[in-house]
Amino acid sequence: MSNQQLRSWVAAANKAECDFPIQNLPYGVFSVAGRTPRCGVAIGDMILDLAECEARGLLDAKGTFAQPVLNDFIELGREIWDRTRVCLTALLAEDGDRALPLVPMSSASLHLPIRVTEFTDFYASRNHAFNVGVLFRGPENALPPQWTHMPIGYNGRASSVVVSGTPIRRPMGQIKGEDGPVWTASRRLDLELELGAVVGANSRMGQRISVDEAEDMIFGYVLLNDWSARDIQTWEYQPLGPFQAKAFGTTISPWIVTQAALEPFRSTGAVRVNPLLPYLQEQRPGFYDMVLGWTMNGQTMAQTNYNVMYYSSAQQLAHHTASGCPMRVGDLLGSGTVSGSARDQTGALLEMTQGGKTPVQVAGQPRTFIQDGDKIELFGYALANGYRIGFGPCTGTILPAQE
Numbered sequence: 520m521s522n523q524q525l526r527s528w529v530a531a532a533n534k535a536e537c538d539f540p541i542q543n544l545p546y547g548v549f550s551v552a553g554r555t556p557r558c559g560v561a562i563g564d565m566i567l568d569l570a571e572c573e574a575r576g577l578l579d580a581k582g583t584f585a586q587p588v589l590n591d592f593i594e595l596g597r598e599i600w601d602r603t604r605v606c607l608t609a610l611l612a613e614d615g616d617r618a619l620p621l622v623p624m625s626s627a628s629l630h631l632p633i634r635v636t637e638f639t640d641f642y643a644s645r646n647h648a649f650n651v652g653v654l655f656r657g658p659e660n661a662l663p664p665q666w667t668h669m670p671i672g673y674n675g676r677a678s679s680v681v682v683s684g685t686p687i688r689r690p691m692g693q694i695k696g697e698d699g700p701v702w703t704a705s706r707r708l709d710l711e712l713e714l715g716a717v718v719g720a721n722s723r724m725g726q727r728i729s730v731d732e733a734e735d736m737i738f739g740y741v742l743l744n745d746w747s748a749r750d751i752q753t754w755e756y757q758p759l760g761p762f763q764a765k766a767f768g769t770t771i772s773p774w775i776v777t778q779a780a781l782e783p784f785r786s787t788g789a790v791r792v793n794p795l796l797p798y799l800q801e802q803r804p805g806f807y808d809m810v811l812g813w814t815m816n817g818q819t820m821a822q823t824n825y826n827v828m829y830y831s832s833a834q835q836l837a838h839h840t841a842s843g844c845p846m847r848v849g850d851l852l853g854s855g856t857v858s859g860s861a862r863d864q865t866g867a868l869l870e871m872t873q874g875g876k877t878p879v880q881v882a883g884q885p886r887t888f889i890q891d892g893d894k895i896e897l898f899g900y901a902l903a904n905g906y907r908i909g910f911g912p913c914t915g916t917i918l919p920a921q922e
C-alpha cells in the first residue's frame with residue numbers, strides 16, 4: 520500500500536478536511552490537568568503521548584519525549600526522526616496498536632513546541648517586498664538592488680515568540696508626529712503571514728553550509744505571524760532595520776509539520792529574474808505547493824501559496840551561515856510575508872489596504888489596521904488526493920495597549 524492510501528484506526532484522522540491524517544504526524548508539546556508538559560504527535564482529533572509510548576517501550580528517543588520542549592529530540596538527528604516516523608506510522612495505521620496512550624486534543628493545553636534559540640526573519644516574497652517598498656520608498660526604489668541576489672533578513676527576538684492562542688498586547692512606541700516624535704499606542708498594528716522553519720542541527724562557527732546541507736538541517740515548519748507595528752517601523756527602520764516594531768510578539772502554531780510530511784508537495788518557487796551566485800543555487804526545488812492564508816474575526820481575508828516565494832528556507836539558512844555564523848537546534852527562520860500578486864492573496868494589511876488608504880470590508884465595516892479585540896488566525900495546508908497536511912490554527916487576539 521502506498522503512503523498516500525494509508526489510513527489510521529483513529530477515525531477522525533481519515534476525514535478529508537482533517538489537518539492531521541496519518542501522513543502528517545506533526546510534533547508538539549501538550550499537557551493535561553495534573554501532568555507535566557511532554558511531547559506529542561497530532562493524529563485526527565487526538566494527541567499521542569510520546570513520553571508514555573517511550574515508557575512502554577514502543578519508541579526509542581533516549582528519554583527526550585518527557586521533556587517540555589522538542590529541542591533534545593530534534594538534536595538526536597535525522598536518522599532518529601526517520602526511524603520514529605516509521606514507528607509512529609506503524610502504531611497508528613489501521614492494523615496498528617489500539618491500546619495507545621491517546622489524549623483528546625480538546626482536553627489538552629498546547630505549549631510552545633521548542634525553546635526558540637534565536638529568531639531570524641526574512642523578506643522572501645517578491646510581491647510583498649515590492650508592494651511594501653512602494654509604500655515606504657516609492658516605486659523607483661521599491662525593490663532594493665540586492666534583493667534578487669540574496670535573502671534579506673534581520674535578527675529578531677526569540678524571547679517574544681509565543682504559541683498560538685497567547686493574547687498579544689498592542690505595543691506602545693515612538694512614532695513620527697506632525698511636530699516631532701510622539702509616544703503612543705501603535706495605531707497601525709498589522710500581521711504578517713509567514714512560514715517558520717525550525718533548524719534541526721547545529722553548525723560550527725566558521726562553517727559555511729551549502730543549500731543542500733541546509734535542506735538536510737531543517738526539522739520542520741510552523742505557521743508564523745510576525746506581528747508588526749507599521750507606524751513604529753516607519754519611524755525607526757532606517758538604517759538598521761526593524762527593531763521595536765516587531766519585538767513585542769511573534770506567534771507560531773503549536774504543531775511542527777516535518778519536512779518528511781511535506782516531501783510529496785515539493786514545488787518550484789517564483790521565476791528567477793537573474794542567476795544566483797553559486798552558494799545560493801539549489802539542486803532541487805526547495806518550496807512546497809501549500810495553501811497559506813489568514814482570517815480576521817472568522818472572515819477569510821486572503822489565501823495564497825508558499826510556492827510564490829523567491830528564496831527557500833534552505834537558501835535562507837545557507838545564506839545565514841555564509842559569514843560563518845553558527846546555527847543551533849531550535850533556531851527559527853521566518854520566511855518573510857507570503858503574498859501573491861492579487862489583493863486577496865496578500866499576507867499583511869499594509870499591502871491589502873495600500874498603507875491604510877483603501878480599507879477592506881470586515882463584517883460590513885471598512886477596516887485598515889488591526890483593532891483591539893480582533894482575532895487573527897493563520898491557516899496552512901498541502902492538499903493531496905483524499906487528505907491534507909495541515910498545521911492547525913495559529914491565532915492571536917489583540918489586547919489594548921498598557922499606556
Ligand code: MN
Nearest residue numbers: 640711745856
Ligand atoms: Mn516578517
